[in-house]
Amino acid sequence: MSISTTRRPVRQRGPMMGIGAADKPMNFKGSAKRLIGLLAPQKTRVIIISVLTVSAVVMNVISPRILGAAVDKIFSGAVGGAMHVPAGTTKSAVVAALRARGEGTRADMLSRMDFVPGVGVDFGAVGKILSIVLVLYLVASICQLIQARMLNYAVQTTMRGLREDVEAKVHRLPLSYLDGQPRGELLSRVTNDIDNIGQSLQQTMSQLLFSGLTVIGVIVMMLTVSLLLTLLALVAIPIVMLVTGQVMKRSQKLFAAQWKHTGELNGQIEETFSAHELVKVFGRRREVDATFSEKNDELMTVSWRAQFISGLVMPVMMFVGNLQYVAVCVIGGLRVASGGMSIGEITAFVQYSRQFTQPLTQMASMVNLLQSGVASAERVFEVLDAPEQSEEAHGTLPHTRGRVDFQDVCFSYTPDKPLIEHLALSVNPGQTVAVVGPTGAGKTTLVNLIMRFYELTSGRILLDGTDITQIPRADLRSRVGMVLQDAWLFHGTIRDNIAYGRIGATEEQIQQAAEATFVDRFVHSLPDGYDTVIDEEASNVSTGERQLITIARAFLADPAMLILDEATSSVDTRTEVMLQHAMAALRSDRTSFVIAHRLSTIRDADTILVMEDGRIVEQGNHLDLLEARGAYFRLYMSQFEGAIVDEDDDDPNTMTRV
Structure with a gap:
């Protein structure tokens, strides 16, 4: 059996490590269809929203036609009241008299009107029309209000479901995927992109549906008024389609790039702020500022280009709309003068022309929002579509004694660089196995394989005779307690952080765990004791105290197996002694794997595995390995009596102290 010196791949934390949303053109149609498909659970509400929208559109589009009738009533009444003719004179007589005097144009205009000579405006009829x-x-406004509230609920509920899906997906992703993504980039997809999807759906769905139906309704109503003017108004449609198509073609990639750069900038910010003290210590502020400025400028440039190009739609459409308005007014005026249309009809048509161009303009202005939302959706869908860890096994182990067997285990992070090859090892229940060796020898990988954070290339790992691939991951990991080099505490009380190790832990159990791991000693020196709130960076407790709390958490979990990964590497000697006592209590009657650089912490281990130069070079207990005067001896002497160097490359047992 041998283990390569190839290191576990370093997590790509720099902001240039993106997932690649903008490396290829968006599949706009497919992504938009899938995005709309997210609303399937809200099908009933969507139907009601559509009905309310149709109702509002119908009432809005027929109102100008009715108002046109009111205008005709007022104008005809004003014309009839202004005529000083003998009582009983009819409309036809007035028109005939005008034609006889050679005033044919005026006669044509009056022939279109419904007036009674000498009778003024019928304000009662006008009032009824205005009331309608x-x-x-x-009613249209009420329909739109209800529709807006229902749409808001449907969209927000859908976004809540999407966030839950992404959260569940992240838990199903293999650790290799998470190791390959910058945290800021992944967080940007889970937060910024989903928020942008919600805003885009909220603003575009209602507007596009309302505007699209309005265009259809207005065209129908315009056709009932004048075919000629309707054809004139329809000229705007191909112009809109041409402009919108060109804009979408140019801005799709830009919007995808905008959100990609947003994720990269978030990653750079998260990386910098999480190591703020280190940046200060090494005087790297200028470099960090320069990197931030570069990324910020890139985001500003691509965002400006995306918004500028997509923003061209609105002014172009307003220009087309104004031209159309002028044409309708001029030709409509001529039609009224020739008696082809009434004043009320041209008034209604002018309103329809505005109602026609306005929704077209609104739909065009939604292009940038829609593209931005679809670009964000693609980024989220990439996470949802990422390959998941292998399928979970079914069943459970009734009891765990803690025997672990490695049978011809091989593993590599990349196919061309083997890391662990043909490892065979048996650990009996209750034994402590220490793993030592230089950085990158595969020590942490060994315990990650036990936890199934990564899957084996070949071979098997058995827990109490059962292949761990046949045990559900949650069941397997519930039997293992871990104390890592980086003590992770969440924002909450010390009591809550300890209780994290066991669901439903009682106060007595928390207290016992704290006393057994020496947490109780320092907690009473804090003003609020166990109710002391750990801040977000856990800066209000020392490094050693944080480590003790994590050990107490593992103690409370009462696992069958224990993994200690460099748990004392960053604490002082006095704290290390306390940690050793705490971990000794924790390891009692448990199978334990201890990874340590400080060899003083693993003297009492039952078995010590020494990894060096890509293989397990030695195996035994502390005293036997020292007597062998091999790799372990050289490591031990280098820590406690000075560095050991070889005088003769051919004889590794010939050494000189420096």
Whole structure:
């Protein structure tokens, strides 16, 4: 059996490590369809929203036609009241008299009007028409209000479900995937991109549906008024399609790049702020500022280009709309003068022309929001579509004694660089196995394989005779307690952090764990005792105290196996002694794997594995390995009596102290 010196791949933390949302053109159609498909659970609400929208559109589009009738009533009444003719004179007589005097144009215009010579405006009829229009507008507004509230609920519920899906997906992703992603980039997808999807759906769904239906309704109503003017208005549609198509073609990649650069900038910020003290100590502020400025400028440039190009739609559409408005007014005026249309009809058509161009402009202005939302959706979908860890096994182990067997285990992070090859090892229940050796020899990888954070290339690992691949991961990991070099505490009380080790832990059990691991000693010196709140960076307790709390957490979990990974590497000698006592209590009657650089912490281990030069070179207890005067002896002497160097490369037992 041998173990290569190839190190576990370093987590790519720099901001240039992106997932590649902008490396290829967006599949806009497919992604948009999938995005809309997220609303499937809200199907009933979506149907109600659509019905309310249709109702509001119908009432809005028929109102100008009704208002046109009111205008005709007012204008016809004003014209009829201004005529000083004998009582009983009819409309046809007035028109005939005008034609007889050679005023044909005026006669044509009056022939289109419904007036009674000498009779003024019928304000009662006008009032009824205005009342109808008022009711229509009021009901339409109520429909839109209800629709907006229901849409908001549907979208927010969908986004909550999407966040839950992403959260669940992250827990199903293999550790290798998470190791390959900058935390800031992944967080940006889970937070910024999902928020952007919600905002895009919220703003575009209602607007696009309402605007699209309005365009259809307005076209129908315009056709009932004038075919000629309707054809003139429809000229705007191909212009809109041409402009929108060109804009979408150019801005799709830009919006994808915008969110990619946002994720990269978040990654750089997260990386810098998490190591803020280190940046200060080594005087790297200028470099950090320069990197930030570079990334910020890149984001600003691509965002500006995306917004500028997509923003061209609105002014172009306003220009087309204004041209259309002028054309409708001029030709409509000529039609009124020739008697082809009434004043009320042209008034209604002018409103329809505005109602027609306005939704087209709104739909065009939604292009940038829609593209931005779809670009974010693609980034989220990439996470949801990422390959998951292998399928979970079923069943459970009734009892764990803690025997671990490595049978011809091989593993590599990359196929061309083997790390562990043909490892065979048996650990009996209750034994402590220490793993020592230079950095990168595969010590941490060994315990990660036990936890199934990574899957074996070949071979098997058995727990009490059962292949760990046949044990559900949650069940396997619930039997293992871990204390890592980096003590992780969350924002909460010391009591809560200890209780994290066991669901439903009682106060008595928390107290016993704290006393057994010497946490109780320093807790009473704190003003709030166990209720002391650990801040987000855990800076209000020392490094050693943080480590003791994590040991207490593992003690409370009462695992069958224990993994200690460099648990004392960053503490002072006095704290290390306390930690050794705490860990000795924790290891009692448990199978333990201890990874340590400080060899003083593993003298009492039952078995010590020494990894060097890509293989397990020695195996035994502390005294036997010292007597062998091999690799372990050289490591031990280098720590306690000075560095050991070889005088003769051919004879590794010939050494000189420096």
